[in-house]
Amino acid sequence: xxxxxxxxxxxRAAFLTGRTKSLKFRTMQLKALQRMIREKExxxxxxxxxxxxxxxxxxxxxxxxLEELPKWxxxxxxxxxxxxxxxxxxxxxxxxxxxxxxxxxxxPVALILQPLIGAIAAGNAAVIxxxxxxxxxxxxxxxxxxxxxxxxxxxxxxxGVPETQELxxxxxxxxxxxxxxxxxxxxxxxxxxxxTPITLELGGKSPCYIDKNCDIHVACRRITxxxxxxxxxxxxxxxxxxxxxxxxxxxxxxxxxxxQEFYGExxxxxxxxxxxxxxxxxxxVMALMEGTTVxxxxxxxxxxxxxxxxxxxNVAPHSRVMQEEIFGPVLPLVCxxxxxxxxxxxxxxxxxxxxxxxxEKQKVINRMIRETSSxxxxxxxVLLHFTIESLPFGGVGQSGMGxxxxxxxxxxxxxxxxxxxxxxxxxxxxxxxxxxxxxKIKFQKHSFRFLWFLTEQKQASITGL
Amino acid sequence: MEKQxxxxxxxxxxxxxxxxxxxxxxxxxxLKRFLNEKExxxxxxxxxDLNKKNAYVANTIRGREIQLALENLEQWxxxxxxxxxxxxxxxxxxxxxxxxxxxxxxxxxxxPVALVVQPLIGAIASGNAAVIxxxxxxxxxxxxxxxxxxxxxxxxxxxxxxxGVPETQELxxxxxxxxxxxxxxxxxxxxxxxxxxxxTPVTLELGGKSPCYIDKDCDLRIxxRRIAxxxxxxxxxxxxxxxxxxxxxxxxxxxxxxxxxxxKEFYGExxxxxxxxxRIINQNAMKPSxxxxxxxxxxxxSPQDKLMQEEIFGPILPMLSxxxxxxxxxxxxxxxxxxxxxxxxHNKKLIKRVIAETSSxxxxxxxVLVHFSVNALPFGGVGNSGMGxxxxxxxxxxxxxxxxxxxxxxxxxxxxxxxxxxxxxxxxxxxxxxxxxxxxMGWLSKLFxxxxxxxxxxxxxxxxxx
Numbered sequence: 001x002x003x004x005x006x007x008x009x010x011x012r013a014a015f016l017t018g019r020t021k022s023l024k025f026r027t028m029q030l031k032a033l034q035r036m037i038r039e040k041e042x043x044x045x046x047x048x049x050x051x052x053x054x055x056x057x058x059x060x061x062x063x064x065x066l067e068e069l070p071k072w073x074x075x076x077x078x079x080x081x082x083x084x085x086x087x088x089x090x091x092x093x094x095x096x097x098x099x100x101x102x103x104x105x106x107x108p109v110a111l112i113l114q115p116l117i118g119a120i121a122a123g124n125a126a127v128i129x130x131x132x133x134x135x136x137x138x139x140x141x142x143x144x145x146x147x148x149x150x151x152x153x154x155x156x157x158x159x160g161v162p163e164t165q166e167l168x169x170x171x172x173x174x175x176x177x178x179x180x181x182x183x184x185x186x187x188x189x190x191x192x193x194x195x196t197p198i199t200l201e202l203g204g205k206s207p208c209y210i211d212k213n214c215d216i217h218v219a220c221r222r223i224t225x226x227x228x229x230x231x232x233x234x235x236x237x238x239x240x241x242x243x244x245x246x247x248x249x250x251x252x253x254x255x256x257x258x259x260q261e262f263y264g265e266x267x268x269x270x271x272x273x274x275x276x277x278x279x280x281x282x283x284x285v286m287a288l289m290e291g292t293t294v295x296x297x298x299x300x301x302x303x304x305x306x307x308x309x310x311x312x313x314n315v316a317p318h319s320r321v322m323q324e325e326i327f328g329p330v331l332p333l334v335c336x337x338x339x340x341x342x343x344x345x346x347x348x349x350x351x352x353x354x355x356x357x358x359x360e361k362q363k364v365i366n367r368m369i370r371e372t373s374s375x376x377x378x379x380x381x382v383l384l385h386f387t388i389e390s391l392p393f394g395g396v397g398q399s400g401m402g403x404x405x406x407x408x409x410x411x412x413x414x415x416x417x418x419x420x421x422x423x424x425x426x427x428x429x430x431x432x433x434x435x436x437x438x439x440k441i442k443f444q445k446h447s448f449r450f451l452w453f454l455t456e457q458k459q460a461s462i463t464g465l
Numbered sequence: 466m467e468k469q470x471x472x473x474x475x476x477x478x479x480x481x482x483x484x485x486x487x488x489x490x491x492x493x494x495x496l497k498r499f500l501n502e503k504e505x506x507x508x509x510x511x512x513x514d515l516n517k518k519n520a521y522v523a524n525t526i527r528g529r530e531i532q533l534a535l536e537n538l539e540q541w542x543x544x545x546x547x548x549x550x551x552x553x554x555x556x557x558x559x560x561x562x563x564x565x566x567x568x569x570x571x572x573x574x575x576x577p578v579a580l581v582v583q584p585l586i587g588a589i590a591s592g593n594a595a596v597i598x599x600x601x602x603x604x605x606x607x608x609x610x611x612x613x614x615x616x617x618x619x620x621x622x623x624x625x626x627x628x629g630v631p632e633t634q635e636l637x638x639x640x641x642x643x644x645x646x647x648x649x650x651x652x653x654x655x656x657x658x659x660x661x662x663x664x665t666p667v668t669l670e671l672g673g674k675s676p677c678y679i680d681k682d683c684d685l686r687i688x689x690r691r692i693a694x695x696x697x698x699x700x701x702x703x704x705x706x707x708x709x710x711x712x713x714x715x716x717x718x719x720x721x722x723x724x725x726x727x728x729k730e731f732y733g734e735x736x737x738x739x740x741x742x743x744r745i746i747n748q749n750a751m752k753p754s755x756x757x758x759x760x761x762x763x764x765x766x767s768p769q770d771k772l773m774q775e776e777i778f779g780p781i782l783p784m785l786s787x788x789x790x791x792x793x794x795x796x797x798x799x800x801x802x803x804x805x806x807x808x809x810x811h812n813k814k815l816i817k818r819v820i821a822e823t824s825s826x827x828x829x830x831x832x833v834l835v836h837f838s839v840n841a842l843p844f845g846g847v848g849n850s851g852m853g854x855x856x857x858x859x860x861x862x863x864x865x866x867x868x869x870x871x872x873x874x875x876x877x878x879x880x881x882x883x884x885x886x887x888x889x890x891x892x893x894x895x896x897x898x899x900x901x902x903x904x905x906m907g908w909l910s911k912l913f914x915x916x917x918x919x920x921x922x923x924x925x926x927x928x929x930x931x
Contacts, residue, residue: 018822078841089839094824096847173848181664188661192654195669197852202664215875225885262886272886360875369870371481373563376869384871388558390547391869396565397642401666403867416854418827418842420835421816424684424809 004163007155008127008170011098014152015125020095023069029120030062030069032148033113037061040144044109047136051108053274054230061113064389064406065121072121072410075419088421093414095123096197097173102164102187104178105277106233106327108134112141115176115199116154118409124174125153129167131179132160133277172196174413178235180325181398199402199412201235202395203325204352208238208382209342209368211359212247219358219380220254223331224262226382228309231274232329233281236354236375238382239326240315242342245335252295252311252333259296259309268299268306276305276328285328288321292332317345339364346372351397356382375399467632470624471596471639474567477621478594484564486538492589492618493538496582497531499617500524506613507578510605514577515699516744516755526838527582533840533857534590541590541861544870552880555915557872562865564592565666566642571633571656573647574746575702575778577603581610584645584668585623587860593643594622598636600648601629602746641665643864647704649776650849668853668863670704671846672776673803677707677833678793678819679716680810688809688831689723692782693731695833697760700743701780705805705826707833708777709766711793714786717764724782728760736760745779768796790815794822802826802848807833826850879922 002010019025037044037060048054065072075090099119103112112130119126128145130138142156157167168175168190177187178201191198210219227238243251263270276282282305289298289312297310307329315321315332322332336342346355355374359365365379375395376385385391386405394403404412482488500507504524511517534541544559568588572581581599588595597614599607611625626636637644637659646656647670660667679688696707712720732739736759744755758780766772766783773783787793797806806825808816816830826846829836836842837856845854855863883892 021821078839080841081839084835084839089842091842092820184664185661188664189658192657192661195650195653195657195671195849195852200664218875218878221878221885222881225881264887270887272888358875365872369561373866374868377561377871379870379872380875381871381873384553384873385869388547388550388553388869388871390549391558391560391871392867393869396866396868398664401664403869415824415847416843417820417825417847418836418839418844418854419820419830420828420832420839420842421813421830422832422835424687424811424831427687427690 004157004166004170007157008098010152011125011127011155014150015095015098019150020120020123020125020153023073026120026123027066027069029149029154030066030117033117033120034060034062034066036144036148037113043140043144044137047140048109050136051134052106052230052233052277062117062121065117065410068407069121072407073123084420084422086426087423088419090419092417092419093122093410094417096413096415098125098127099174099176099413100127100129100167100170100172102167102175102177102179103128103130104235105131105133106230106235108137109141111178111201115178115404115409115413118404119176119413120149120154121410122413124413127167127172128154128156129164130156130158132158174198176402176404176412177201184400199394199404200400201393201402201404202353202398202400203235203327204350204395204399205239205322205325206236206352206354206356206374207342207346208241208356209339209346209358210241210243210247210251211339211357211361211364212244214358214360214380216247216250217254220251221258222381223356223358224255224258224309227331228259228262228273228329229383231276231307232285232331233274233277233327234383236383236386237327238331238354238356239352240322240332240334242334242336242345244337245314248313248333248335252313255311255331256296263309267309268301268304273309276307279305281328282307285326285330288324288326288328289330290320292319292321295333297329339367343368343371351375351395351399353395353399354378354383354385373397375403467626467628467635468639470626471567471636471641473621474594474596474624477619478564478566483589483594483619483622484592486542489589489592490535490538492623493531493535493586495617496586496589497528499613500527500531500582503609503613506609507606510603510609511578513605514574514603514755515702515746516742517699527579527586530583530586530840530857530860534586534861537858538590541858542592545867547869553871553873554918555877556874557870559870561868561870562591562862563868565864565866566593568593568595568864569636569639569641569644570595570597571644571646571648572597572599573704574600574602575699575704577606578610580647580670584647584855584860584864587855587864588645589618589623591861591864593864596636596641597623597625598633599625599627601627643667645855645864646670653851668845668855669851670844670853670855671804671849671851672704672778673801673846673850674708674773674776675705675803675805675807675825676793676797677710677807678787678790678797678809679710679712679720680790680808680812680815681713681716682811682815683809684811685716685719685723686726689720690727690730691832692807692809693724693727693760696782697728697731697742697780698834700745700758701782702743702745702778703834705834705837706778707782707805707807708803709773710782710784711787711796712784713788717784717786720784721762721764724762732760790819794819797823802846802850804846804850805829805834805836824848826854877922880918 077090080089101115171194176199184200263273267273292312295311295313297308299308310330312332351373353375355377357368357379378385389406392403392408393405547558549558570584640663645668653669732742736742747754761781763783802824804826806828808819808830827836840857843854843859844856
């Protein structure tokens, strides 16, 4: 059994051979990942079902990265100053080295693969630490990844708290962590010892505001879907609803009807309804319901870790359920008298990972977005900003730092190095007086079209990595 | 006192007044006015702190950054449209830049005005409040900033807090939305550790030993003039100064001669008497003072020498011999990633190779320092030389939250049928198709697609009923 230190050293030595630099190599690894998802679909599905009661997660992975890799890795020419008009001025994206990816248990495959794709595309080595809570997936990843990917560059390290602590003592060039705030702080503290940059994808209580003048039927269908998928164990699930008391009853009824449509009379019997990941979280969520009024659901079964889809009404801001991220199938409705009150309510709390607004009035939507902050926003639906690869996905404040998805993953795992290549001529230009005079003149593209044309020709000669 | 300043800044930020573009532009103009009107006072303070000739160069660069921000503010702060998927074709998909809140800016003593003003420009432009902590080592500039900045800028939003280690520690206990630190690694680690308690993101502009490789195929006279300028300006106390030289043994003699000539031309026979030659800030004294160290070049330095163990940050230039560019690359890679890397050669291929096989914050080939002045280039370190970057638009983005926004409508609910339980394999296939299909489309094509979508919606309904 190799120690964590040895695994690290091997990954670093493998990185230093330089083999991750070529596009060909990175493409090969990404294609291998794609193959793994396709060929091992059943095994992954089975593991997910055992861990979290669900069957499908990510599917077509890495397509964007494979298509865009040549563009992403090419040096990116930037605007010059007049003094550098004859020079090559560009930003070069470079790998950082050996990164650490710590996964979470709620989407145990996706939350490893998505950052991993970014790390590989950017030319890094990566040590992968799946969450031990989703045990079957963790074991499966440890088995499968070495069959498809370079074994030295992308080792999987499994284990609990002691192994994670041991990993955090090593020196990495970037740490990517998905999970909760408490551990997030510890990860950042550990990273500070080596000045290691980090990405923290955390959570929070994502508010969901329903304007009384919107199509409540549609709003509730969408909210129900997003809340109860994966049994509420989604970092961007709508955590709680804010609405005026006049529509509360209607909201409850619409959710009730939708739940019936999605999961039938008894969600316990529906193959599409998930379970709490373990007993600890089961008890945690059950305890949150203490002192609240249940309007829908409320049933539970400890043996199978089942909690029925539950809606709470007239929830008080100081109640237990409003003090922490629920991460379960319990939806509190908190009454507010106006949009102003809703905005204040949100701003008095930590910045959430997601914000949801249901309204057909542009003014309401604009105000809500402008006067609050959150990692991301979806208006008139839930979760979906997560699926758009061109949008950076990440938190702000207590909900996290850094972002990823699509090219943002590539950038997050790269060093963007500013490069200026001059020639050893025109030494007269370096006389300070000349420099200052020239700096005072603004560089206007249209005035210097010919010079610009010349430099475009020069830019074309910047090739390769 | 520190706590009060931070709380006031937070209340001021919450009032929302730093957000309107007119306000930000106004504050930037006031900052510019400060730099122009107080040019004499700034120059006097810098002279007392570092024997700098004048602040003209610094002011010009700062003035340019402010100008850039003023010209581009509207564009930088506007929503940035992002590429849509097939499913979001009729929706608004954009990234909205937002202020973070209250930024802490910790300045350094080597360029005491610039290293406060440049991040401050970014903080103001992005709509934040900022608590400014100048370095206590550059005493006169610290006092000047405290006295004058608040006369020009909003007192509550941009307070200046002066003090030594205890005051800085007290500041670091407060909660900020971003901490921007310029300085050394040791303190950088402490800043990041303090930031971790509140999950505060940080930008650390640190340092390191910036290597300077001189190739045989090179105009040594020009190379040495440029290196001498960049090394000895501010008496070597520049975070991106060429720290040491790597070159072939055979070149050492000539390089020394060329450096000597350049130094004579810049500072005369006796640099002590030159008004352009700086002074070293002596931090170790009870009261910071300045001492004179004449420009020094050392040859045949060995990698084990004390000089090669830490960033020199002074007017001493060691030269180490390497047998080849391979050896130079190896030497550089055995050490921590530096803030800057310099290569001198006529051979563009060689330059490309050195860049490709090493890493550093930034690079200038055939000159030194100047990548710093191109504000389209992100300026920052990597590894031990720092994290995050700034200058120009990069400052704005660094001190903003780039918020992902998706605005849909409550219509076309039938399109969503594929994603709702109860699930069948058919449904999942359709869902996959819609979610993953990326689209790069013009306006007209959108109409075409919408027509197709309506037809598809009918098909989808059939599928779900089936």
